[in-house]
Amino acid sequence: MTTLTSKIQVKRTYWPYLLIAPSLFIILLILGFPVFRLITLSFQKFGLEEIIAEKPIWLGFENFKVLLGDPEFWIVLLRTFLFTFGMVAVSIVVGAWLAHLMVRMNAVIRWILNTTLILVWAMPALVGISVWKWMFSYEFSIITSTINRLGFDFAQRNWFTNTFSGFSIIGGIVAWGAIPFITISIYAALTQVPKELLEAAAIDGASSRQIFRNVILPILLPIYVILISLSIIWDFQVFTQIWVVLDNRPPSEYYTMAIYAFEKSFGLSEYGMGAAIALLMIISLLGVTWYYIRKMVAIGDSNA
Amino acid sequence: MHKRSSVFSNISGIFAIIFMGFPVYWMVSTSFKRREEVLSVEPRFLPTSLTLENYRDAFSREGFTTSLRNSIIVVLITVVISLLLATFASVAIARTKFRGKKSFITSLLVVQMLPLSALIIPLFLLLTKLQLTNKIGGLAITYVAFILPFTIWTLRGFLANIPVDIEEAALVDGCTRIQAYRYVLMPLMAPGLVATAIFAFIQAWNEFLLAYIIMQSQENLTLPVWLAGFTTRTGTDWGPLMAASTVVALPVVIFFSLIQKRIATGVTSGAVKG
Numbered sequence: 001m002t003t004l005t006s007k008i009q010v011k012r013t014y015w016p017y018l019l020i021a022p023s024l025f026i027i028l029l030i031l032g033f034p035v036f037r038l039i040t041l042s043f044q045k046f047g048l049e050e051i052i053a054e055k056p057i058w059l060g061f062e063n064f065k066v067l068l069g070d071p072e073f074w075i076v077l078l079r080t081f082l083f084t085f086g087m088v089a090v091s092i093v094v095g096a097w098l099a100h101l102m103v104r105m106n107a108v109i110r111w112i113l114n115t116t117l118i119l120v121w122a123m124p125a126l127v128g129i130s131v132w133k134w135m136f137s138y139e140f141s142i143i144t145s146t147i148n149r150l151g152f153d154f155a156q157r158n159w160f161t162n163t164f165s166g167f168s169i170i171g172g173i174v175a176w177g178a179i180p181f182i183t184i185s186i187y188a189a190l191t192q193v194p195k196e197l198l199e200a201a202a203i204d205g206a207s208s209r210q211i212f213r214n215v216i217l218p219i220l221l222p223i224y225v226i227l228i229s230l231s232i233i234w235d236f237q238v239f240t241q242i243w244v245v246l247d248n249r250p251p252s253e254y255y256t257m258a259i260y261a262f263e264k265s266f267g268l269s270e271y272g273m274g275a276a277i278a279l280l281m282i283i284s285l286l287g288v289t290w291y292y293i294r295k296m297v298a299i300g301d302s303n304a
Numbered sequence: 305m306h307k308r309s310s311v312f313s314n315i316s317g318i319f320a321i322i323f324m325g326f327p328v329y330w331m332v333s334t335s336f337k338r339r340e341e342v343l344s345v346e347p348r349f350l351p352t353s354l355t356l357e358n359y360r361d362a363f364s365r366e367g368f369t370t371s372l373r374n375s376i377i378v379v380l381i382t383v384v385i386s387l388l389l390a391t392f393a394s395v396a397i398a399r400t401k402f403r404g405k406k407s408f409i410t411s412l413l414v415v416q417m418l419p420l421s422a423l424i425i426p427l428f429l430l431l432t433k434l435q436l437t438n439k440i441g442g443l444a445i446t447y448v449a450f451i452l453p454f455t456i457w458t459l460r461g462f463l464a465n466i467p468v469d470i471e472e473a474a475l476v477d478g479c480t481r482i483q484a485y486r487y488v489l490m491p492l493m494a495p496g497l498v499a500t501a502i503f504a505f506i507q508a509w510n511e512f513l514l515a516y517i518i519m520q521s522q523e524n525l526t527l528p529v530w531l532a533g534f535t536t537r538t539g540t541d542w543g544p545l546m547a548a549s550t551v552v553a554l555p556v557v558i559f560f561s562l563i564q565k566r567i568a569t570g571v572t573s574g575a576v577k578g
Contacts, residue, residue, distance in 0.1 A: 026445065104308070104313040118564050303397075
């Protein structure tokens with residue numbers, strides 16, 4: 001019966017299309033077309049000359065050949081993977097750990113922690129970056145002076161000449177901004193585990209370890225998968241933190257895929273090459289987040 | 305499932321509060337410190353005296369008023385347009401059946417995962433060609449496109465929880481379809497619209513990369529780009545920068561605390577139910 005009426009509706013109504021038309025138009029124009037253009041661009045030589053002449057030169061796979069043969073590309077790719085892995089690992093481990101501890105915290109401490117997390121979560125990225133830059137500034141750093149007060153001799157210190165400490169600080173900014181979302185999501189999920197399930201397991205004689213493994217973990221697992229996938233998607237493309245912390249001119253030791261593509265395009269005006277890097281970046285991401293994308297498609301199907 | 309509190313959890317909690325909260329504290333406390341105290345090689349955790357001079361400096365700094373004005377205009381346009389379009393689209397997907405609906409919903413969800421820093425290259429070329437760079441309208445339309453998928457999806461969630469019977473009753477009572485939406489559905493959707501509007505506001509207010517690329521000339525900066533420009537070749541005015549950061553963060557903190565619960569459960573709810 002329902003399928004019958006729905007079929008009639010499909011045939012007779014045109015106004016659902018009118019309702020989605022403006023949204024669809026803007027999304028296709030601003031998001032859809034650029035995806036298509038990114039692909040074509042990556043097979044072209046497209047620099048200032050070509051922009052002015054409005055005539056791109058088709059190169060076939062030349063851009064990709066040049067990139068894959070360039071050792072710098074592989075270093076940048078490896079650096080991006082390591083940096084992403086570090087940030088995702090730290091933010092997920094710390095975030096999850098905090099969430100699980102929050103269940104066992106005193107109510108007052110938990111409330112203060114929750115408020116602090118929301119405050120940090122609300123910080124605009126640029127505000128967070130500015131504050132961290134200030135905390136690690138060359139002359140007046142509160143961190144350097146605190147370390148010195150503890151008896152070390154760091155003197156004045158440029159934290160960013162060493163790329164390891166530089167990336168640690170930048171990753172710290174990203175993780176600091178990401179932890180509140182992770183902790184609050186996991187904590188919310190933990191509080192939603194049905195009491196009856198836990199009590200039933202306890203009555204059946206399960207130890208707290210067994211309860212965690214057999215009752216809580218299966219409920220939390222999909223949330224972990226989503227949070228890890230989202231973290232990978234967000235952290236892999238980190239741009240602003242690196243760019244602004246290094247005063248809008250990051251040295252090449254700090255290039256990640258996002259910065260590399262940006263510099264090639266907007267710094268050197270090699271838009272075709274930049275697009276090729278960006279495309280490889282999307283492809284690497286697709287591989288890592290395949291599960292999540294399938295999940296999203298499934299949600300789309302079940303809600304249609 | 306709260307358990308008895310444990311000492312270890314409480315101590316970890318206190319450490320977490322200190323480490324997570326310190327940057328926020330340091331921003332606010334620096335913003336009220338006198339200049340000599342800000343620029344001290346031996347910074348103190350507590351300010352010895354309070355002053356508003358950093359705020360005065362930040363407000364009178366070049367570009368603050370124009371950036372503030374630009375930010376407000378971009379945010380207003382973005383919120384109004386994205387809310388209007390998202391309302392239409394969400395009614396379509398929550399209340400009607402049409403061919404292609406499944407692919408529309410799926411693309412809404414998948415498109416949100418496109419990395420902005422990859423898309424920015426063709427997007428910039430497109431906007432240049434359409435002569436939309438360096439125009440507030442161009443930035444706003446871009447924001448609308450990036451915000452729409454999430455807003456449509458969120459509003460659809462709100463709509464799904466409003467029983468269809470209510471509108472049908474209105475139709476039976478002689479309303480036209482438009483009237484049923486306007487007078488019956490819209491008031492019920494109000495909380496969802498407010499939450500979505502705040503979300504759009506925060507996104508547009510905070511965004512950096514698109515604004516940085518699209519709005520190049522000095523009189524077209526938005527607040528985040530203006531903040532990023534505090535460090536020049538001659539150095540950084542840390543006191544005023546912290547005052548400006550506090551001011552930029554304030555509206556977001558206020559609005560965010562209003563809708564935080566909804567976002568936290570919204571993102572992961574699909575995992576449990578889907």
